[in-house]
Amino acid sequence: MNIVNTQINIGASIPFRLLHIGDTHLTLADRRENERKLKLAAERSRHFNNAELYLSEAERYARENNLVIVHTGDLIDFVSEANLDRARKFTVENDVFFAAGNHEFSLYVGEAFEDAEYRNQSLAHVQKSFKNDIRFAARKINGINLVAIDNSYYRFEKPQLEALLAEIALGLPIILFFHVPLFEPALYKISMERNECAYLTSTPEELMNSYSEYRYRQQKADDITLETTELIKTEPLIKAIFTGHLHYDYEGMLTDTLRQYVTGIGTGRVIEIS
Ligand SMILES: [Fe+2]
Numbered sequence: 001m002n003i004v005n006t007q008i009n010i011g012a013s014i015p016f017r018l019l020h021i022g023d024t025h026l027t028l029a030d031r032r033e034n035e036r037k038l039k040l041a042a043e044r045s046r047h048f049n050n051a052e053l054y055l056s057e058a059e060r061y062a063r064e065n066n067l068v069i070v071h072t073g074d075l076i077d078f079v080s081e082a083n084l085d086r087a088r089k090f091t092v093e094n095d096v097f098f099a100a101g102n103h104e105f106s107l108y109v110g111e112a113f114e115d116a117e118y119r120n121q122s123l124a125h126v127q128k129s130f131k132n133d134i135r136f137a138a139r140k141i142n143g144i145n146l147v148a149i150d151n152s153y154y155r156f157e158k159p160q161l162e163a164l165l166a167e168i169a170l171g172l173p174i175i176l177f178f179h180v181p182l183f184e185p186a187l188y189k190i191s192m193e194r195n196e197c198a199y200l201t202s203t204p205e206e207l208m209n210s211y212s213e214y215r216y217r218q219q220k221a222d223d224i225t226l227e228t229t230e231l232i233k234t235e236p237l238i239k240a241i242f243t244g245h246l247h248y249d250y251e252g253m254l255t256d257t258l259r260q261y262v263t264g265i266g267t268g269r270v271i272e273i274s
Helices: 035-045 051-065 081-093 116-120 123-127 158-168 185-194 213-219 223-234
Strands: 002-008 016-021 068-071 096-098 136-141 144-149 174-178 238-243 250-253 259-262 267-273
Touching: 016 051, 051 068, 051 081, 051 267, 081 096, 081 123, 096 136, 096 144, 116 123, 136 158, 144 158, 158 223, 185 250
Parallel strands: 002 267, 016 068, 068 096, 144 174, 174 238, 238 259
Antiparallel strands: 016 267, 136 144, 250 259
16 A cells, blocks of 8 residues: 555644545455356456455554544445445444445446436445445544545535535534545546546536546536535635545645545555644
């Protein structure tokens, strides 16, 4: 695991550190699964063959340094009993604060258009392996409000916007954690050089002209998503954003004052908060 240090000075009553990781993509499956899932596991494990190594290294590092682990989703690559058992071990044996990624609800990877209906086929079952609500959660440490939101289908939803407003009303400095980064021009450019689309939330429509119809439909922001994005960009209590999904490290400015970080596969980002 590659350790990256990030310092943010946002008024903690006592300085503290977190370990941010994401996109582990566990690909475990055993005899409890059907043939189709076993085949999927064999195929997908080739892409993510260091998943267990990176996860256990992060667990050890957090234990040795007494750190809360924040994971911003795609801990599992697809829903399987063995993956959920490992997820439970992760959340039981460590102090984990978690936001879901798109793969948390993948029954078979890329089999269907992923929307709330698809997610709800597995949400209750997946949730059982985690201690906090994986779609929205808040946790206060030393006067800082850590807020985790599942935006993994490129959308924020109304209950999440309302819950975020309720957290803002508490008046504490906020650090946001979610899976899919928000659009910013520099990150869009980097993403488009690597892929056929940028895989970002709230990308302006005119910058999605080259997207396939599927990616456009998947990533086009709806009104609540745009409203939530605007709130995030303008609310002075929101001090920093930590995300994943892209699988590489990135650090940029979402606005003149708001920094957004992406933590990639194999990276453990130690966030020092003061
Ligand atoms: Fe993802």
